[in-house]
Amino acid sequence: MARRLCILASSFALLVLGACQAAPLPLVDPLIGPWGGQHVALELTHEGGTLEYDCAAGAISEPVRPDASGHFSVHGTHRPGHGGPERVGEEAQVLPAEYDGSVNGKHMTLSVHILSSGLLLGPFTLERGAAPVLMRCL
Numbered sequence: 423m424a425r426r427l428c429i430l431a432s433s434f435a436l437l438v439l440g441a442c443q444a445a446p447l448p449l450v451d452p453l454i455g456p457w458g459g460q461h462v463a464l465e466l467t468h469e470g471g472t473l474e475y476d477c478a479a480g481a482i483s484e485p486v487r488p489d490a491s492g493h494f495s496v497h498g499t500h501r502p503g504h505g506g507p508e509r510v511g512e513e514a515q516v517l518p519a520e521y522d523g524s525v526n527g528k529h530m531t532l533s534v535h536i537l538s539s540g541l542l543l544g545p546f547t548l549e550r551g552a553a554p555v556l557m558r559c560l
Contacts, residue, residue, distance in 0.1 A: 429481065453486050457530055457551065462546040463533070463554035477503040477559030480534065482521055492525045500536050505559045
């Protein structure tokens, strides 16, 4: 009886071990993390992202998930900046924006469409993990 239980337990352990080895590992999202380029810095998370420009900032309010061809379009906001310090009591202007782009390996092209004015910023060229080159407005 003990031998049968031991064989049964061993068989169960092998079955569980085999199932664990056969289970695929979860995919790591290659877009998450820092992206940098001329005049732009982008930090992507699973929830969206934040951007810094020479004299502005932005936020992406949803996950960036490119389609099979690498293209994406997500919503967020854009906050224009200005030279000099922020004034006491000054409220930052927050404008709705659409972020459109494409990813090819570790390279990204990104354009920002400011919805209220029709203004188009970019295209910016970014590289995953690269340091941004920003020239702050004075």
